[in-house]
Amino acid sequence: MKPHERLVIAAILGLVAVLVSFDIYTDAREGVALWHALTEGAIGLLALSGVFYLLRGTVTLRHKLEKEIIDFSAFKKEAQLWRADSRKYIDGLAKAIDLQLSKWSLTASEKEVAFLLLKGLSLKEIAGVRNTTEKTARVQSMAIYAKAGISGRSELSAFFLEDLLLPQTGTDERAQSQNN
Numbered sequence: 001m002k003p004h005e006r007l008v009i010a011a012i013l014g015l016v017a018v019l020v021s022f023d024i025y026t027d028a029r030e031g032v033a034l035w036h037a038l039t040e041g042a043i044g045l046l047a048l049s050g051v052f053y054l055l056r057g058t059v060t061l062r063h064k065l066e067k068e069i070i071d072f073s074a075f076k077k078e079a080q081l082w083r084a085d086s087r088k089y090i091d092g093l094a095k096a097i098d099l100q101l102s103k104w105s106l107t108a109s110e111k112e113v114a115f116l117l118l119k120g121l122s123l124k125e126i127a128g129v130r131n132t133t134e135k136t137a138r139v140q141s142m143a144i145y146a147k148a149g150i151s152g153r154s155e156l157s158a159f160f161l162e163d164l165l166l167p168q169t170g171t172d173e174r175a176q177s178q179n180n
Contacts, residue, residue, distance in 0.1 A: 003058055010054040013047045020044035097160055104147045113140045117153055118160065 024040050101111045116126045126137040
């Protein structure tokens, strides 16, 4: 339920409680039966309970939202710090990748496509970013693979990212024991 809907319903229930209270007051002056006054009093209390329930829910939601905003702000700051700290490594990696792409004699357009492939974009997305057709992106990606001597996108990624993974302890020992 949206916050403004909660407030509208709470206002209506509050109005019901006020009107019931007024009715009980006028009924008491006229000498209405006790059961009638108690029934109307119960209805008024239920309406007031609904008001407090809805307002409490609104306050709870507002507190949760404020907490989420604070948590998101902290996460955003952490991400900015990580980007700032890792910028020199990312720049170095980008330069190293560009150097390797130059060694493969890729054209400027093919280099751009190669970087977009490494970022994980689909051929359709690459075509959109570069304002070309999907067929052009496919032809350029095939030229990249041919010049690099690899079979596809996964090998392109593996070529650059394989050495970035930290070695797993135990894996080398298992490989050595299997070779013996």
